Amino acid sequence: MYRERAAVGIRSAVRWESVSAGDGVVRVLPDGCLDLLWSSRAGLLVAGPDRVAQVGRSVPGERWIGLRLPPGVGPAVFGVPAEELRDRRVPLADLWGRAAENLAERIEAGPLTHRPAAGAAVLEEAARARLRAAGGPDPLGARVAARLAAGATVAATAAEVGLGARALHRRSRLLFGYGPKTLARILRMGRALDLARGGVPLAEVAARTGYADQAHLTRDVRELAGVPPTRLLTPSTG
Known part of the structure; x- marks a missing residue:
């Protein structure tokens, strides 16, 4: 299951949710974007800009929520140049410290059945706050x-x-x-x-x-x- 819709308050950003149906190959194509991610297995992550496709395996039942930031917006949200995140998946705590732990606690506090939509809204809110603090994207x-x-x-x-x-x-x-x-x-x-x-x-x-x-x-x-x-x-x- 995968679904997405436009994010609120961040131009051209997309919020998305997915649940892995089974064990299989997952190929994520490069798109010029950076993503703020939460996984039921791995927690909060930042997906940097990829130069080539990232290939992995899905874990049955794993839930994902994400906020896909349009090209050029990610550095203002995450506070580091995009090239430092290139071709990497980085724990958000490495960039935001305790703020990332607080964010994870908010996402994981609700019932699992309500988590995707509520969690996506939490990610949007956090990204908007970071953008405001940075004075907006370049x-x-x-x-x-x-x-x-x-x-x-x-x-x-x-x-x-x-x-x-x-x-x-x-x-x-x-x-x-x-x-x-x-x-x-x-x-x-x-x-x-x-x-x-x-x-x-x-x-x-x-x-x-x-x-x-x-x-x-x-x-x-x-x-x-x-x-x-x-x-x-x-x-x-x-």
């Missing part, structure tokens, strides 16, 4: 991510936000965990898979999302996701 993150998500080149994006190539790369590492070229590849893969899941043929997907051809699309997705797009589009395939 607005550059949203501007850069929006341009790259729309298919703009890195050079065009740098010119539009008034930064040189090196400055944009440096700021991107702090905000997203990696440079703008990597973020652009990840966001393009996301656009391509969304179209393919909507029934658009892969050759047309490649043309509409800026790949040279379908073979280029397949190579890029395989590098980032670990499997070709046809595998990702097959139901119940990890």
Whole structure:
């Protein structure tokens, strides 16, 4: 079971809940986001920005709640540059100390049947408070991510936000965990898979999302996701 909806008070953030139905492979694709997570087995975690898919195994009955923060917002919430969390899963207590312990106690205080929705609201509240304390996210993150998500080149994006190539790369590492070229590849893969899941043929997907051809699309997705797009589009395939 998996469901999600828009978070309240954090633009473009998503709250989600899931329960593992059985033992199987779980493939989490890179998306440029950082997540604040609670697991019934592992407690509170931060999922950093991934460069490639993270592959693990689900534990039957394990419950998850999460708050997916849009690209560029995570550093203001967690208080560290995104590159320090890149490709990592970090206990929230390592970043927030006692505040993380208090947050876990609030989530785990209610009955299990009510925990997902209530727990997600607690995560949202904590993230909003951190954002307020930080004065909000760096607005550059949203501007850069929006341009790259729309298919703009890195050079065009740098010119539009008034930064040189090196400055944009440096700021991107702090905000997203990696440079703008990597973020652009990840966001393009996301656009391509969304179209393919909507029934658009892969050759047309490649043309509409800026790949040279379908073979280029397949190579890029395989590098980032670990499997070709046809595998990702097959139901119940990890």
